Amino acid sequence: MATLSQPTLFQEKENLDLNGNLSFPSSFHVSNCSPYPNFARALSVNSNSRKLHLVLDLDHTLLHTTQLCNLTPEEDYLKIGTHPHRDVFVLETVITKLRPFVWRFLDEASKMFELYIYTKGNRYYAGLMAALLDPRKEYFTSVSRVISCEDHGILGRYKSLDAVVGCNYSNVLILDDTEEAWTKESRDNLIVVEKYCFFRHKMGLVKCKSYAELKTDECGYLAALLEVLKASWKNLRLLEKRKRISHSIFC
């Protein structure tokens, strides 16, 4: 998990450090094995397409949700008042914290990718989260863009790209914090992201406090991931350009 050497109380611009520079956590990675292998593969095999598909997990990838009753006494302040970033939401019996930078991440990513949500949560939960992430319905523009356990049901235990309408294995990337959630066939398209944990519950922290308890937050992870997506996209465009030049010379 990304850590801050100097915890700051809900920084106004969460991807900027105290000097106003874009800061990336030192532990940033997109794969547990090697740097970006699957991403590069998915891009290279799809070099003729203008827009790729990006499938996004919800919990611990774009946000963190827990039951209100799971809040520790030091997190109880989140039930009332307004959060400085206005990205904490109490919904019936649960509380959701969006990952820092997520709105901008979705906005920028939507210029390169067709966006999908894929959660093993139910349709009601998926709809609530989609509304928080995309209140203007700009990114998840149809019901087929939000895949929940009801849609996934017949496919069994694992998430599968077979449930994503309009995608095939050569034009889609997945962002998820849990590799084991996906079928083996789908894992070639997967970027494993660092788990986002804001609340204490089930964090497995014995001595450490949660971001919520510390009144701080993760800094820079989604901004760094966005830069990886952008850089790879530029490489893809360069590949396309070279292909066009090569075609014009030799054909």
Ligand SMILES: [Mg+2]
């Ligand atoms: Mg997850």
